[in-house]
Each structure stands twice: as structure tokens, then as C-alpha cells.
Amino acid sequence: MESSKKVGVIGAGMMGAEIALCFAAAGNEVKLLDCESGKALEAKQRLTKVLERSVAKGRFDHEKKDATLDRISVGSDMNALAEASVVVEAVFEDLTVKQEVWRLADSICSDGCLFASNTSSIPITLLAAGVEPHRRERFLGAHFFSPAWVMKLVEVIPGLETADEAAEEMMALCLYIGKSPIEVRDVPGFAVNRILHAMWIEVNRLVEEGVASPEAIDIACCQGLGHPVGPHALMDLTSNDLNLRVQQILFNAYGERFRPRPGLKQKVDAGHLGRKSGRGWFRY
Numbered sequence: 001m002e003s004s005k006k007v008g009v010i011g012a013g014m015m016g017a018e019i020a021l022c023f024a025a026a027g028n029e030v031k032l033l034d035c036e037s038g039k040a041l042e043a044k045q046r047l048t049k050v051l052e053r054s055v056a057k058g059r060f061d062h063e064k065k066d067a068t069l070d071r072i073s074v075g076s077d078m079n080a081l082a083e084a085s086v087v088v089e090a091v092f093e094d095l096t097v098k099q100e101v102w103r104l105a106d107s108i109c110s111d112g113c114l115f116a117s118n119t120s121s122i123p124i125t126l127l128a129a130g131v132e133p134h135r136r137e138r139f140l141g142a143h144f145f146s147p148a149w150v151m152k153l154v155e156v157i158p159g160l161e162t163a164d165e166a167a168e169e170m171m172a173l174c175l176y177i178g179k180s181p182i183e184v185r186d187v188p189g190f191a192v193n194r195i196l197h198a199m200w201i202e203v204n205r206l207v208e209e210g211v212a213s214p215e216a217i218d219i220a221c222c223q224g225l226g227h228p229v230g231p232h233a234l235m236d237l238t239s240n241d242l243n244l245r246v247q248q249i250l251f252n253a254y255g256e257r258f259r260p261r262p263g264l265k266q267k268v269d270a271g272h273l274g275r276k277s278g279r280g281w282f283r284y
């Protein structure tokens, strides 16, 4: 039974907290862990607000709210992962940090535990190489999208040594928690970031050429293509420094078609990073 699976989530930041919420809402007991215990506590408070908003909008059952939150226990002691059947890691996007976290989890978790990284850009095969060889067949990517409580998509990414059964298990688990998983090969950017950044690079080019303003392009995408949010608004949300970093990774992997545009570099140089700095393509 999927609901009897105990889930560990490492990293109680923006992604990890809401990933924990998705599992808890589906009936799983979740340990949400962070190296800073204060962050784990803050995450629980944030999640309370997220659920209250969902209840107010009629998107979540009031009766289930407290039980869902009760299923999430927070802390900083990784030994709490000993009973987990599944561990999802959502710590900083840094190879050394992630490898260290997985080495520790490897020494604590049971052999049958499924390991899933929420990395956006680090190859799954590279991360899997950092755990014990017998564990690699149960190591994969599970790339959730932000905000994870709302967005349905999960890219399930088997690494070179991942067993088919492990990928099938993750796909089934994602369906069980109400997500729409797709299986994607372990290539730089997986599938979605390649689609997204190809479009954003063209959007940057349109602005540089003076074909249309950022405002006009956002109206075009929302009103003409049915996107729920325009590309500039979304770039400002995800932040331009991160977007530039991702494009550099894609450029290194695929060449010219992903070369970041000078206009984006200039935004980053100017400190116009997006919502987080008060100014990006738009002012906030």
C-alpha cells in the first residue's frame, strides 16, 4: 500500500517543504529534515499557511488539514530516516552538498529504500555514483516543479544503473499522490528545462531586436498561447541569475542553440534578478 510508505524529505526549503506536504496529504507519514532545525520549523509554519489558503479557496478539505499537518514531523536528525521507504532530497543545487547528504542517507537508510533527488541540473548518474554500488539501482531523479503543492508534473529520471522496477515504483508513487509523472532520460536539463529555456532564449532575442516589449510578449503568451503566466513574469519569479546558470549548463551540453543572450547577462550584471531583488524584467 502506497499510503503505508514512510517518506523522508531532506531539505525543508521552497521545494522540500511542499513535496513533504504532497505526500502527507496523500496519507503518508513524512519526516521533513533540514540541517538547520529552524528552517524545518519555519517550513511547517509555511505549510500551515499553504493549507489554510487551499482550504479557503475550496481546494482542500478542511477536515483533512490538521491530520495532514500532523503527519509531517520536522527536525534535523538524519537518523529519523532509518524507517523510510522513500527519501526525496531537495537540498541546495550543489554537487558536493548533495553527495554528502546522500552518503549520510546511505549509511542510515534500509537497503530497500528508494532514493530520489529533486535536482534540476545535476546528472542523476553522477549523484548515484556517490552511494554504495548496491544502492544505485534504487537511485533516481524525481524532478518536481514549483510550487510543488500545486504543479502536477514530476519528471522521473532513471540513472544509468537504475532498475526498471525502481522507476516504475516512483511513477506509481507520484500517481498515488496525485501528480502526473513522465519518465525522462538522464540528459542535461531533462525535458522540461530544454523546452522552457529554448523558448526563453527566443523571447530574449525578440526583446533585443525590439520586435516587442516584455509586457507585449507576456500578453501574447497568455492571451494567444494559453500560458497561465507570461515568460518575463516567470523568469522574474525563478530569478535571472538561476536562469543564466541553467542556460550555461545547457549551452555546455548542447552548444549554440542554448547560448544565453547578452540581454539576460546584462540583467544579471545590473542586479536585476527578478522578484527577489525588486527588479527584473519588471519592477516589484
Ligand SMILES: NC(=O)c1ccc[n+]([C@@H]2O[C@H](COP(=O)([O-])OP(=O)(O)OC[C@H]3O[C@@H](n4cnc5c(N)ncnc54)[C@H](O)[C@@H]3O)[C@@H](O)[C@H]2O)c1
Pocket: 010, 011, 012, 013, 014, 015, 016, 033, 034, 035, 036, 039, 089, 090, 091, 092, 093, 094, 097, 101, 118, 119, 120, 121, 143, 144, 145, 146, 238
Ligand atoms: N526552486 C525551484 O523552482 C526548483 C524547481 C525544481 C527543482 N529545484 C531543485 O530543488 C532543490 C532545492 O531547491 P529549493 O529552491 O527548495 O532550495 P532552498 O534553498 O529553498 O532549500 C534548500 C534547503 O536545503 C537545506 N540544506 C542545505 N544543505 C543541507 C544538508 N546538508 N542537509 C540538510 N538540509 C540541507 C537548506 O537549509 C535549505 O533549507 C535544488 O536541487 C533545486 O535545483 C528547485
